[in-house]
Amino acid sequence: MPQILRLTCFKIPEAAHIQEALRKYETLTQDAVKDGKPYIQSAGASQTYDDPRNGGHTLVARTTFASKEDMDFYDNECEAHQSLKAVLKGKVAGPPLILYMDA
Template identity: 40%
Template sequence: MASQIHRVTLFKIPDHEHQERLLGFYKQMKSKALKVRILIAGTALLRDHDKDGKPYILSVTAGNAKPDQRAQGFTFAAISVFSSVEDMVYYDNECAAHAELKAFAKTVHQGAMMVYFENGAI
């Protein structure tokens, strides 16, 4: 069985109201992010890859960063855990809930960083 994928995303968002609004998106993410069937534009084909309408994010942890000189200006952190890289790719490219989050974040952040990994400490 493949190891879970841990995704760490950091944002530089100076405005506290914007940080709280982003946190609101993350609070809803686990229940709102569903794998659903979609129609590929211009075709009658459905992409079914395990798209059963159920939540696919195993866990989401997010919040405002505590002040620390090592934070390098990042003010908000989120950790999302997925069953597979495929689920994370779906999140990046097809998830409607994540698209809403990204659309908002792009308007308020002054820098972002993302890394993902399999837990090697277990």
């Protein structure tokens, strides 16, 4: 089964809120646990360059999962993901763009 690479593109207008999101992504691989063990293979985020081609997206997160099932767990059950969503609630302009593919 191939690994899943997920890219999540956010439109976060405030620079301070972008920094909050970056800090959450720095610890995501340790914070996210499934059956008592970390399950996200890698995670990180970067601020985008100010460029009209980015469509207003200011932050891109990269997350790698061992399987689609692990990504589904992240979306539906992961407490660390819920915590990340809580930090960003009300700070993101519109829903994020989420792309995923075989790594």
